[in-house]
Protein backbone atom coordinates (compact mmCIF):
# COMPACT_ATOMS: atom_id res chain seq x y z
CA UNK A 1 0.00 0.00 0.00
CA UNK A 2 2.75 2.36 1.07
CA UNK A 3 4.71 1.75 -2.14
CA UNK A 4 1.65 2.26 -4.32
CA UNK A 5 0.93 5.49 -2.52
CA UNK A 6 4.42 6.77 -3.24
CA UNK A 7 4.11 5.77 -6.90
CA UNK A 8 0.88 7.68 -7.24
CA UNK A 9 2.57 10.68 -5.61
CA UNK A 10 5.31 10.47 -8.19
CA UNK A 11 2.64 10.62 -10.92
CA UNK A 12 1.66 13.97 -9.47
CA UNK A 13 5.28 15.01 -9.62
CA UNK A 14 5.60 13.89 -13.23
CA UNK A 15 2.46 15.83 -14.01
CA UNK A 16 3.83 18.97 -12.41
CA UNK A 17 7.11 18.58 -14.35
CA UNK A 18 5.08 18.37 -17.57
CA UNK A 19 6.42 14.86 -18.27
CA UNK A 20 2.97 13.32 -18.48
CA UNK A 21 -0.59 14.57 -19.12
CA UNK A 22 -3.30 14.63 -16.47
CA UNK A 23 -5.50 11.81 -17.67
CA UNK A 24 -2.49 9.56 -18.26
CA UNK A 25 -1.18 10.42 -14.78
CA UNK A 26 -4.55 9.45 -13.28
CA UNK A 27 -4.65 6.10 -15.05
CA UNK A 28 -1.03 5.34 -14.17
CA UNK A 29 -1.73 6.18 -10.52
CA UNK A 30 -4.79 3.90 -10.58
CA UNK A 31 -2.88 0.95 -12.06
CA UNK A 32 0.02 1.54 -9.64
CA UNK A 33 -2.42 1.49 -6.74
CA UNK A 34 -4.12 -1.67 -8.00
CA UNK A 35 -0.91 -3.60 -8.84
CA UNK A 36 -0.67 -5.33 -5.42
CA UNK A 37 -4.06 -6.96 -6.07
CA UNK A 38 -2.42 -9.01 -8.83
CA UNK A 39 -0.47 -10.82 -6.13
CA UNK A 40 -3.59 -11.07 -3.97
CA UNK A 41 -2.29 -8.82 -1.24
CA UNK A 42 -4.68 -7.23 -0.67
CA UNK A 43 -7.21 -9.19 -2.72
CA UNK A 44 -9.22 -6.07 -3.53
CA UNK A 45 -9.03 -2.35 -2.79
CA UNK A 46 -11.92 -0.14 -1.74
CA UNK A 47 -12.99 2.78 -3.93
CA UNK A 48 -11.58 5.10 -1.22
CA UNK A 49 -8.04 3.86 -1.96
CA UNK A 50 -8.49 4.73 -5.64
CA UNK A 51 -9.93 8.13 -4.75
CA UNK A 52 -7.04 8.75 -2.37
CA UNK A 53 -4.44 7.86 -5.06
CA UNK A 54 -5.96 10.10 -7.70
CA UNK A 55 -7.66 12.88 -5.77
CA UNK A 56 -10.85 12.10 -7.75
CA UNK A 57 -14.32 11.81 -6.30
CA UNK A 58 -16.02 8.41 -6.21
CA UNK A 59 -17.80 8.59 -9.58
CA UNK A 60 -14.78 10.01 -11.41
CA UNK A 61 -12.49 7.33 -9.97
CA UNK A 62 -14.90 4.57 -11.00
CA UNK A 63 -15.26 5.96 -14.50
CA UNK A 64 -11.43 6.09 -14.88
CA UNK A 65 -11.29 2.47 -13.71
CA UNK A 66 -13.83 1.55 -16.40
CA UNK A 67 -11.77 3.43 -18.96
CA UNK A 68 -8.76 1.25 -18.11
CA UNK A 69 -10.71 -1.73 -19.48
CA UNK A 70 -10.82 -0.10 -22.90
CA UNK A 71 -7.01 0.01 -22.80
CA UNK A 72 -6.84 -3.74 -22.14
CA UNK A 73 -6.32 -3.38 -18.38
CA UNK A 74 -9.35 -5.11 -16.90
CA UNK A 75 -10.42 -4.16 -13.39
CA UNK A 76 -13.05 -6.29 -11.65
CA UNK A 77 -15.51 -4.91 -9.08
CA UNK A 78 -16.03 -7.73 -6.64
CA UNK A 79 -17.28 -7.91 -3.04
CA UNK A 80 -17.28 -4.14 -2.69
CA UNK A 81 -13.65 -3.79 -3.83
CA UNK A 82 -11.61 -3.48 -7.02
CA UNK A 83 -8.86 -5.71 -8.38
CA UNK A 84 -6.84 -6.18 -11.55
CA UNK A 85 -8.03 -9.19 -13.50
CA UNK A 86 -4.90 -10.21 -15.37
CA UNK A 87 -1.28 -9.18 -15.74
CA UNK A 88 -1.60 -7.52 -19.20
CA UNK A 89 1.84 -8.97 -19.88
CA UNK A 90 2.06 -7.97 -23.50
CA UNK A 91 0.79 -4.38 -23.25
CA UNK A 92 3.25 -1.59 -23.96
CA UNK A 93 0.94 1.33 -23.18
CA UNK A 94 2.26 3.81 -20.60
CA UNK A 95 -0.56 2.74 -18.24
CA UNK A 96 0.88 -0.80 -18.29
CA UNK A 97 4.62 -0.06 -18.17
CA UNK A 98 5.11 3.18 -16.20
CA UNK A 99 3.56 1.97 -12.89
CA UNK A 100 6.09 -0.86 -12.76
CA UNK A 101 8.98 1.48 -13.66
CA UNK A 102 8.03 3.81 -10.85
CA UNK A 103 7.59 0.95 -8.42
CA UNK A 104 11.09 -0.31 -9.24
CA UNK A 105 12.49 3.16 -8.83
CA UNK A 106 11.27 3.09 -5.23
CA UNK A 107 12.53 -0.36 -4.43
CA UNK A 108 15.95 0.65 -5.78
CA UNK A 109 16.07 3.46 -3.25
CA UNK A 110 18.58 1.73 -1.04
CA UNK A 111 21.13 1.16 -3.82
CA UNK A 112 24.14 3.37 -3.17
CA UNK A 113 25.45 5.77 -5.79
CA UNK A 114 22.27 5.97 -7.85
CA UNK A 115 19.68 8.57 -8.46
CA UNK A 116 17.68 6.59 -5.92
CA UNK A 117 20.01 7.82 -3.21
CA UNK A 118 18.48 11.24 -3.56
CA UNK A 119 15.02 9.87 -2.89
CA UNK A 120 13.85 10.48 0.63
CA UNK A 121 10.47 9.75 2.12
CA UNK A 122 9.28 13.18 1.01
CA UNK A 123 11.03 13.42 -2.31
CA UNK A 124 9.66 11.74 -5.36
CA UNK A 125 12.06 9.77 -7.51
CA UNK A 126 11.98 9.49 -11.24
CA UNK A 127 13.69 6.45 -12.77
CA UNK A 128 16.78 7.10 -14.85
CA UNK A 129 15.38 5.56 -18.03
CA UNK A 130 11.90 5.37 -19.47
CA UNK A 131 10.37 8.77 -18.69
CA UNK A 132 8.85 10.62 -20.41
CA UNK A 133 7.32 7.49 -21.94
CA UNK A 134 6.19 8.25 -25.50
CA UNK A 135 4.01 5.52 -26.96
CA UNK A 136 2.39 5.21 -30.39
CA UNK A 137 0.43 2.19 -31.63
CA UNK A 138 2.21 2.67 -34.93
CA UNK A 139 5.04 4.86 -36.17
CA UNK A 140 7.63 4.96 -38.96
CA UNK A 141 10.77 4.72 -36.85
CA UNK A 142 11.16 5.28 -33.11
CA UNK A 143 14.67 6.63 -33.72
CA UNK A 144 13.38 9.20 -36.17
CA UNK A 145 10.46 10.08 -33.87
CA UNK A 146 12.66 10.63 -30.79
CA UNK A 147 15.25 12.58 -32.76
CA UNK A 148 12.45 14.92 -33.80
CA UNK A 149 11.43 15.42 -30.14
CA UNK A 150 14.99 15.52 -28.77
CA UNK A 151 15.22 19.29 -28.26
CA UNK A 152 12.75 19.52 -25.43
CA UNK A 153 13.27 16.07 -23.92
CA UNK A 154 15.22 15.20 -20.78
CA UNK A 155 17.80 12.45 -20.48
CA UNK A 156 16.15 9.02 -20.33
CA UNK A 157 13.10 9.71 -22.52
CA UNK A 158 11.81 6.70 -24.44
CA UNK A 159 9.80 6.29 -27.65
CA UNK A 160 8.03 2.93 -27.99
CA UNK A 161 5.77 1.54 -30.68
CA UNK A 162 3.84 -1.67 -31.27
CA UNK A 163 4.18 -1.39 -35.03
CA UNK A 164 7.28 0.16 -36.57
CA UNK A 165 6.63 0.54 -40.28
CA UNK A 166 9.92 2.03 -41.51
CA UNK A 167 12.48 0.67 -39.07
CA UNK A 168 16.06 1.57 -39.85
CA UNK A 169 19.15 -0.53 -39.28
CA UNK A 170 22.85 0.16 -39.41
CA UNK A 171 24.59 0.94 -42.70
CA UNK A 172 21.36 2.04 -44.34
CA UNK A 173 19.63 -1.31 -43.91
CA UNK A 174 15.94 -1.82 -43.15
CA UNK A 175 14.89 -3.23 -39.76
CA UNK A 176 11.60 -5.09 -39.86
CA UNK A 177 9.55 -6.43 -37.00
CA UNK A 178 6.10 -7.94 -36.61
CA UNK A 179 3.31 -5.64 -35.31
CA UNK A 180 2.37 -6.48 -31.72
CA UNK A 181 5.00 -9.21 -31.47
CA UNK A 182 8.41 -7.57 -31.12
CA UNK A 183 10.04 -4.73 -29.18
CA UNK A 184 11.10 -1.58 -31.00
CA UNK A 185 12.10 1.40 -28.89
CA UNK A 186 14.57 4.27 -28.70
CA UNK A 187 16.13 6.05 -25.75
CA UNK A 188 17.41 9.60 -25.53
CA UNK A 189 20.63 10.15 -23.65
CA UNK A 190 22.23 13.48 -22.89
CA UNK A 191 25.99 13.12 -22.79
CA UNK A 192 26.18 15.17 -19.59
CA UNK A 193 24.36 12.31 -17.84
CA UNK A 194 26.81 9.63 -18.98
CA UNK A 195 29.65 8.42 -16.84
CA UNK A 196 31.78 7.32 -19.80
CA UNK A 197 32.50 7.83 -23.48
CA UNK A 198 29.49 7.74 -25.79
CA UNK A 199 31.36 5.39 -28.14
CA UNK A 200 31.07 2.63 -25.56
CA UNK A 201 27.30 2.97 -25.30
CA UNK A 202 26.37 0.45 -27.95
CA UNK A 203 28.62 -2.27 -26.55
CA UNK A 204 27.28 -1.72 -23.04
CA UNK A 205 23.73 -1.65 -24.45
CA UNK A 206 24.37 -5.02 -26.11
CA UNK A 207 25.74 -6.32 -22.82
CA UNK A 208 22.67 -5.16 -20.89
CA UNK A 209 20.32 -6.80 -23.42
CA UNK A 210 22.34 -10.03 -23.30
CA UNK A 211 22.25 -10.05 -19.49
CA UNK A 212 18.45 -9.82 -19.52
CA UNK A 213 17.94 -12.41 -22.26
CA UNK A 214 20.23 -15.02 -20.72
CA UNK A 215 17.96 -15.12 -17.66
CA UNK A 216 15.02 -16.36 -19.78
CA UNK A 217 14.25 -20.09 -19.59
CA UNK A 218 16.43 -22.13 -21.95
CA UNK A 219 18.74 -19.26 -22.93
CA UNK A 220 21.43 -19.48 -20.26
CA UNK A 221 24.90 -19.68 -21.82
CA UNK A 222 23.56 -19.16 -25.36
CA UNK A 223 23.48 -15.35 -25.61
CA UNK A 224 26.48 -13.43 -26.94
CA UNK A 225 27.31 -9.87 -27.95
CA UNK A 226 28.67 -9.54 -31.47
CA UNK A 227 30.90 -6.47 -31.81
CA UNK A 228 29.97 -3.72 -32.36
CA UNK A 229 26.26 -3.95 -31.53
CA UNK A 230 24.34 -7.12 -32.22
CA UNK A 231 23.02 -9.64 -29.72
CA UNK A 232 23.06 -13.26 -30.83
CA UNK A 233 21.57 -16.50 -29.60
CA UNK A 234 23.66 -19.45 -30.84
CA UNK A 235 25.08 -17.23 -33.62
CA UNK A 236 21.62 -16.08 -34.80
CA UNK A 237 20.71 -12.42 -34.50
CA UNK A 238 17.93 -11.60 -32.02
CA UNK A 239 18.63 -7.91 -31.42
CA UNK A 240 20.13 -4.97 -33.29
CA UNK A 241 21.14 -1.57 -31.93
CA UNK A 242 21.35 1.69 -33.84
CA UNK A 243 23.00 4.81 -32.38
CA UNK A 244 22.42 8.27 -33.80
CA UNK A 245 23.68 11.49 -32.29
CA UNK A 246 23.72 15.25 -32.60
CA UNK A 247 26.71 17.43 -31.80
CA UNK A 248 26.76 20.97 -30.55
CA UNK A 249 30.03 22.86 -30.88
CA UNK A 250 32.81 20.55 -29.66
CA UNK A 251 30.65 18.08 -27.79
CA UNK A 252 27.73 15.74 -28.15
CA UNK A 253 24.30 17.21 -27.51
CA UNK A 254 22.31 13.99 -27.38
CA UNK A 255 22.41 10.38 -28.50
CA UNK A 256 19.44 8.26 -29.53
CA UNK A 257 19.92 4.54 -28.93
CA UNK A 258 17.42 2.45 -30.92
CA UNK A 259 16.87 -1.16 -29.94
CA UNK A 260 15.06 -3.73 -32.05
CA UNK A 261 14.45 -7.08 -30.35
CA UNK A 262 12.66 -9.99 -32.00
CA UNK A 263 10.44 -11.31 -29.23
CA UNK A 264 7.40 -13.38 -30.28
CA UNK A 265 7.69 -13.18 -34.07
CA UNK A 266 9.07 -15.81 -36.38
CA UNK A 267 11.59 -13.95 -38.55
CA UNK A 268 12.17 -17.00 -40.75
CA UNK A 269 8.56 -16.94 -41.92
CA UNK A 270 8.44 -13.33 -43.06
CA UNK A 271 9.86 -11.94 -46.25
CA UNK A 272 11.97 -9.06 -45.14
CA UNK A 273 14.61 -6.80 -46.42
CA UNK A 274 16.62 -6.98 -43.22
CA UNK A 275 17.33 -10.68 -43.77
CA UNK A 276 20.81 -11.33 -45.06
CA UNK A 277 20.96 -11.80 -48.79
CA UNK A 278 22.30 -15.20 -49.96
CA UNK A 279 25.58 -13.51 -50.59
CA UNK A 280 25.66 -11.85 -47.16
CA UNK A 281 24.69 -15.09 -45.38
CA UNK A 282 27.46 -16.95 -47.12
CA UNK A 283 29.76 -14.11 -46.02
CA UNK A 284 28.90 -14.75 -42.37
CA UNK A 285 26.05 -12.31 -41.60
CA UNK A 286 23.97 -13.95 -38.85
CA UNK A 287 20.46 -15.08 -39.76
CA UNK A 288 17.64 -13.59 -37.66
CA UNK A 289 15.79 -15.36 -34.88
CA UNK A 290 13.45 -14.47 -32.00
CA UNK A 291 13.16 -15.22 -28.30
CA UNK A 292 10.08 -17.38 -28.87
CA UNK A 293 11.81 -19.42 -31.56
CA UNK A 294 14.88 -19.98 -29.38
CA UNK A 295 13.24 -20.49 -25.99
CA UNK A 296 10.13 -22.27 -27.24
CA UNK A 297 7.78 -19.99 -25.25
CA UNK A 298 6.14 -16.60 -25.74
CA UNK A 299 7.62 -13.80 -23.69
CA UNK A 300 5.50 -10.97 -22.22
CA UNK A 301 6.86 -7.74 -23.64
CA UNK A 302 5.75 -5.50 -20.75
CA UNK A 303 8.04 -6.88 -18.07
CA UNK A 304 10.74 -7.62 -20.63
CA UNK A 305 10.85 -3.92 -21.50
CA UNK A 306 10.96 -2.98 -17.82
CA UNK A 307 13.83 -5.43 -17.25
CA UNK A 308 15.71 -4.04 -20.23
CA UNK A 309 15.33 -0.46 -19.04
CA UNK A 310 16.46 -1.40 -15.55
CA UNK A 311 19.55 -3.22 -16.81
CA UNK A 312 20.43 -0.53 -19.37
CA UNK A 313 20.14 2.07 -16.65
CA UNK A 314 22.45 0.02 -14.39
CA UNK A 315 25.03 -0.37 -17.13
CA UNK A 316 24.93 3.25 -18.34
CA UNK A 317 24.60 5.17 -15.10
CA UNK A 318 25.64 2.91 -12.23
CA UNK A 319 28.38 0.53 -13.42
CA UNK A 320 32.04 1.25 -13.88
CA UNK A 321 33.32 0.70 -17.39
CA UNK A 322 35.84 -1.83 -16.01
CA UNK A 323 33.02 -3.94 -14.57
CA UNK A 324 30.95 -3.70 -17.78
CA UNK A 325 33.88 -4.64 -19.98
CA UNK A 326 34.74 -7.59 -17.72
CA UNK A 327 31.18 -8.89 -18.22
CA UNK A 328 31.22 -8.04 -21.92
CA UNK A 329 34.36 -10.08 -22.51
CA UNK A 330 32.64 -13.12 -20.97
CA UNK A 331 29.97 -12.80 -23.66
CA UNK A 332 32.14 -11.83 -26.64
CA UNK A 333 30.58 -13.69 -29.59
CA UNK A 334 33.60 -13.13 -31.85
CA UNK A 335 36.36 -14.22 -29.48
CA UNK A 336 38.54 -16.92 -31.04
CA UNK A 337 36.66 -16.77 -34.35
CA UNK A 338 37.96 -16.03 -37.78
CA UNK A 339 36.55 -12.62 -38.75
CA UNK A 340 36.53 -10.31 -41.69
CA UNK A 341 35.80 -6.65 -41.02
CA UNK A 342 34.09 -4.68 -43.77
CA UNK A 343 33.71 -0.95 -44.04
CA UNK A 344 30.07 -1.43 -45.12
CA UNK A 345 27.70 -4.43 -45.34
CA UNK A 346 29.61 -7.73 -45.52
CA UNK A 347 29.92 -7.53 -49.25
CA UNK A 348 31.54 -4.08 -49.06
CA UNK A 349 35.20 -3.16 -48.74
CA UNK A 350 37.29 -5.57 -46.68
CA UNK A 351 39.28 -3.73 -44.00
CA UNK A 352 41.04 -6.60 -42.26
CA UNK A 353 40.82 -10.37 -41.77
CA UNK A 354 42.18 -12.53 -38.99
CA UNK A 355 41.33 -13.96 -35.58
CA UNK A 356 39.24 -11.90 -33.13
CA UNK A 357 41.25 -11.90 -29.93
CA UNK A 358 39.19 -9.57 -27.75
CA UNK A 359 37.82 -6.07 -27.17
CA UNK A 360 40.09 -3.39 -25.71
CA UNK A 361 39.20 -0.83 -23.05
CA UNK A 362 38.17 1.68 -25.70
CA UNK A 363 35.67 -0.76 -27.21
CA UNK A 364 37.80 -1.60 -30.23
CA UNK A 365 37.84 -5.10 -31.68
CA UNK A 366 41.30 -6.67 -31.60
CA UNK A 367 42.07 -8.66 -34.73
CA UNK A 368 45.23 -10.77 -35.07
CA UNK A 369 46.31 -10.95 -38.68
CA UNK A 370 47.85 -14.03 -40.26
CA UNK A 371 51.33 -12.52 -39.90
CA UNK A 372 50.83 -12.29 -36.10
CA UNK A 373 50.24 -8.54 -35.90
CA UNK A 374 47.20 -7.44 -33.80
CA UNK A 375 45.23 -4.38 -34.89
CA UNK A 376 42.52 -2.49 -32.99
CA UNK A 377 39.44 -1.75 -35.12
CA UNK A 378 37.06 1.07 -34.16
CA UNK A 379 34.25 0.72 -36.69
CA UNK A 380 32.96 -1.69 -39.28
CA UNK A 381 30.82 -4.74 -39.81
CA UNK A 382 32.20 -8.10 -38.67
CA UNK A 383 31.44 -11.43 -40.28
CA UNK A 384 30.97 -14.47 -38.10
CA UNK A 385 33.59 -17.02 -39.14
CA UNK A 386 34.57 -20.45 -37.85
CA UNK A 387 36.19 -21.01 -34.44
CA UNK A 388 39.96 -21.05 -34.54
CA UNK A 389 41.34 -24.04 -32.59
CA UNK A 390 43.25 -22.90 -29.52
CA UNK A 391 46.08 -25.48 -29.89
Ligand code: BTN
Pocket residue numbers: 140141142143144164166167168169170171173175183184185186230239240241242258259260261
Ligand atom coordinates in the same frame (compact mmCIF):
# COMPACT_ATOMS: atom_id res chain seq x y z
C1 BTN B 1 20.88 -3.11 -36.88
O1 BTN B 1 21.09 -4.24 -36.44
O2 BTN B 1 21.17 -2.81 -38.04
C2 BTN B 1 20.25 -2.09 -35.97
C3 BTN B 1 18.76 -2.24 -35.90
C4 BTN B 1 18.11 -1.20 -34.98
C5 BTN B 1 16.61 -1.28 -35.02
C6 BTN B 1 15.96 -0.38 -34.01
S1 BTN B 1 14.25 -0.72 -33.83
C7 BTN B 1 14.02 0.72 -32.88
C8 BTN B 1 14.87 1.79 -33.51
N1 BTN B 1 14.15 2.47 -34.57
C9 BTN B 1 14.70 2.27 -35.76
O3 BTN B 1 14.26 2.74 -36.84
N2 BTN B 1 15.76 1.46 -35.66
C10 BTN B 1 16.02 1.12 -34.28
